[in-house]
Amino acid sequence: MFGIYLKRELSRRKKAALVIAMGLALGIALVITVNSVSAGMQQAQGKVLKSLYGLGTDMTVTKARTAPTSSSSGRPKFDFDAKSDSSTTQSSDRVMTQGGQSLKSSLVTEVAAQKGVASAVGALSLNVTKVDGSFTQGKAKSSTSNSGQQGGPGGQNGGGSTGAPQVQGGGASFDVNSYSVAGVDVTHQDLGPLATSKITTGKTFTAAQTSAKVAVLSKSYAKQNKYTVGKTFKISGTKYTVIGIATPDSSESTTDVYLPLKQAQTLGDAKNKVTTIYVKATDSKQIATVKATIQKNISGTTVTTSADLADTVSGSLSTASNLATSVGKWLSIAVLIAAFLVAALLTSSAVSRRVREFGTLKALGWPSRKVTRQVVGESIVNGLLGGVLGIALGLGAAYTVTAISPKLTAELGSTGGGGGMGGGPGGGGPGQQAASAAKNTIDIALTAPVSVTTIALAAGLAITGGLIAGAMGGWRASRMRPADALRSVS
Amino acid sequence: MYKLTGVTKRYTRGKETVEALRGVDLTIEDGDQLVIQGPTGGGKSTLLQMIGGLDRPTSGSVELDGVDLASISEAKLTRLRAEKIGIIFQSFNLIPTLTAQENVETALVPLGVKPAERRERAAEALRSVGLGERLTHVPTELSGGQQQRVAIARALVKKPKVLLADEPTGNLDEGTRDDIVGLLEGLWHEYGLTFIMVTHDSSIARRAPRLATIKAGQISLTEQGGARRATPGPSAQAPEQQQYAQQFGAAQGY
Structure with missing residues (x-):
């Protein structure tokens, strides 16, 4: 019923x-x-955190941030000579370590030796700003004599009185491109910046290529610049051969070029230096303890865990x-x-x-x-x-x-007063590297x-x-x- | 046997206290037929509710076979209603979503009768009131007279000792009224039920052997002659009524 x-x-x-x-x-x-x-x-x-860390990374070690000095303002400098021939194109690359902060390579071994650390790998993040263009002299002309004199750029009037020389012609036309480079420890690629990407074309570095002038490019960078496997390109006059194209596991990866660590160190004038040490703990439950150990034993470093990173996500x-x-x-x-x-x-x-x-x-x-x-x-x-x-x-x-x-935007590191982020090399415009290093913007669906x-x-x-x-x-x-x-x- | 002693019932309506029954004394023997008549608001339905164990008096006692309905627990009173008292309402009070057969079955649910037996007994009860062809009809598919027959079958399917009817013909036309009254009288007469009916219809009241008139909560009894007590066996009922009674009786095992 x-x-x-x-x-x-x-x-x-x-x-x-x-x-x-x-x-x-x-x-x-x-x-x-x-x-x-x-x-x-x-x-x-x-x-977002994974893209910054890489697979298997539990924490990163970076140099503790210090106040910038006048000599290390982080601004790139470019030197160009004005040429009389306007068809002459000049090119200049400026390579800087990301954030201008680096650690000694020997610290990688020190960190690896800490209790609770399974492995540690160093990486160097660089920002390259490439300026291409021409810089042409103006020509000074007198209204009475019409005799040409060299003048400054910009074709300004030389003076107000009749008969004073006037500068005519001249000017500058430049393209500014910026991209990021990561120096990878080719002997330990399972940890570090390349760990979050898959080689989809060509191959990755071999353990023997510690000093080889070879490069792996991100898929988007290669496509943008029409680079394919086997082609060469130059950074600061050094020629590199593309051996592989890497597709990141998530769209958030911001590295454009991967080089063997030694090559990156040479390029960035940072011999025996790294910007980030990627650390894998023996027990993922003991991350906080390992972090404390590293910070206690290795001074001048900042250890960032995923929990720390999560707190810095804004946007x-x-x-x-x-x-x-x-x-x-x-x-x-x-x-x-x-x-x-x-x-x-x-x-x-x-x-x-x-x-x-x-x-x-x-x-x-x-x-x-x-x-x-x-x-x-x-x-x-x-x-x-x-x-x-x-x-x-x-x-x-x-x-x-x-x-x-x-689409959501994640901004990382903008609130992190205590140290650099996990080492995700981010791109940045000229003169903005320091800001970009501190603030990494990522779009995510x-x-x-x-x-x-x-x-x-x-x-x-x-x-x-x-x-x-x-x-x-x-x-x-x-x-x-x-x-x-x-x-x-x- | 019913024995009502000094039954008083007061209601509070807002700030006003209404005395529906005032010290009613009444004895109803087993097998008696009693018709209760009176003006609207006189207390007749209240008296029926006391007799049926649907409400408790403010004071006094209502004894059925020596058990005071005014003082037993709610659970025992509910059980007593389920076992001994069959009730028929003016508005039929059928469950609108259930079929005629299922409506009759609802009276057997509190007795714990097994579903198969319940269905069988309900069907038999409906056949005995002339609704054998309407088992699966819902109330809206039945006429007023047919609905009241379903209600009668529901009241009697559990073989009660007492049958209470509260204005059972109030919502019926004259022809149907006579059919229903005839059916009820036939069932009472044939099977020895204690039959108590409330009505405001004087023509029905005149047919009863014993009439209780209630005015302002007080009762007066009139013996009107005729057989006061049911005597089981065929009687001088109309052939149609006899047929219902015989069918019903056979089904109920009276």
Whole structure:
């Protein structure tokens, strides 16, 4: 009788059942969406951190940041001679270590020797600013004699009086390109900047190529400059042969050119120096301890773990993440409570409308528990219906977010006053290397993965909602006296 | 046997206290038929609720076979209603979503009768009130008279000792009213039920052997002649009524 009665009542009161179910469904859908977007945010942050670290990297060691001095302002200098022949093109590369901060290579061995460290690999991050163009002399001319004199650039008027020489012609036309270079320890490529990329064309460095003039290019850089495997290119006059094209595991990698570490050190005039030491701990649970050990034993260094990096993520990714975890969480709780209340009130109201029905059953000798069970049963089915609808809506919303993949920007390191970031060599415009080194901007697409746990949570909430509504309705029904029920209709 | 002693019932409506029954004393023997009549608000339905164990008096006692319905626990009272008292309502009070057969089954649910037996007994009860062809019809597919027959089958399917009817013909036309009254009287007469009916219809009240009139919460009894007590066996009922009674009786094993 319970099942038949329940089925008939629900099919008779489809509209009311649907209203209750939809209320619960909205709350549940919101919970699923917020949960999945939060999971997406975490994944995005994870990707950002992974792109900076590389696979298997637990922490990085960089030089502790010091106040810049006048001699190490970090600004590149370019020397050009003005030529009389405008067709003469000049080119100048300026290579700088990223952030102007470097560590002695010997520290890599020291770090590797620390307790809890499984392996340590050094890498050098450089920024190359290439300026190509022509710089032509202007010609000084007198209005009376017309005799040519050399003047300064810009073709300015030499003076205001009649007969004074005037500079005509001359000028400059330059292209400025900047790209990043990473010096890789070719003997330990499983850790370090190249660990997050796959060689998709050609091959990677061999262990023997410690001093070879060979390079691996990122896919995007190679495409942009039309470099292919086997071709050569120059940095500061040194010719390198492209041996492989690397595709990063995530789109966040910012290194354009990978060179053997020694070549990078020569290029950056940083012999026996590295900018970042990549560290793998023996036990991933002991990272904090290892960090403390390194900082204690090796002075002048900053150790950055993924947890530290996560704190420095800012930009729209951080804002969205904060929104999802704070506003989204509270919003979904508020909507869920509202949905529960609406379901409870509607169920209670439905019970009030069924006074005659329940009064009759009690008059026939139905105990209160049987009447209550009927009401609770109907509410649980409503809740489950709401759960199914909510899960469908939530999955739809999560799928839509994933399909749209809104782009979020993560800014890293802007708040890190204590040291350099994990060594992700970022590009930067001329004269902005220091700023770029401190602030690494990464675009990342947001997804909204729905886990089984989230679905289970939704199902649990649906049943809870049904139980709350049923408890309220059942309580009203159980307090109903048959005489009151019959009196109200007779 | 019912024995009501000094039954008083007061209701509070806002700041006003209404005394629906004022010290009612009444004895109803097993197998008696009693019709309760009176003006609207006189207390007749309240008296029926006391007798049916649907409500408790403010003071006084309502004894059924020596058990005071006013003082037993709610659980025992509920059980007693389920086992001994069949109730018929003016508005039929059928569950609108259930079929005629399922509505009749609801009376057997609290007795713990197994589903298969429940279905069988409900079908038999409906056949005995002439609704054998309407088992799967929901109330909206039945006429007023047919709905009241379903309600009668529901009241009697559990083989009660007492049959209470609260204005059972109030919502029926004259022809159907006579059918239903005839059916109820036939069932009472044939099978020895204690039958108590509330009505405001004087033509029905005149047919009863014993009439209780309630005014302002006070009762007065009138013996009107005729057989006061049911005597099981065929009687001088109309052939159609006899047929229902015979079918019903066979089904119920009376």
